[in-house]
Amino acid sequence: MEKKILLNERDMPTQWYNIVADMPNKPLPPLHPATKQPVGPDDLAPLFPMALIQQEVSADRYIDIPEEVQQAYRI
Secondary structure (H helix, E strand, O other): OOOOOOOOHHHOOOEEEOHHHHOOOOOOOOEOOOOOOEOOHHHHOOOOOHHHHHHHHOOOOEEEOOHHHHHHHHO
């Protein structure tokens, strides 16, 4: 069964909640498959946009949803 939640545009989220900010034991960083060392932004840059990498490593509790993503939510 398909379920949908429809929100008015004024009720659409503008920020994502980052659970890592509230975790007492933070997750370990991902390891590079070749070096077995923690990956850094330079390792991820060929795969992901920098804005996404910054979100992934952020310790902020709330992260602004990019306007382009908010526009897609409104569709």
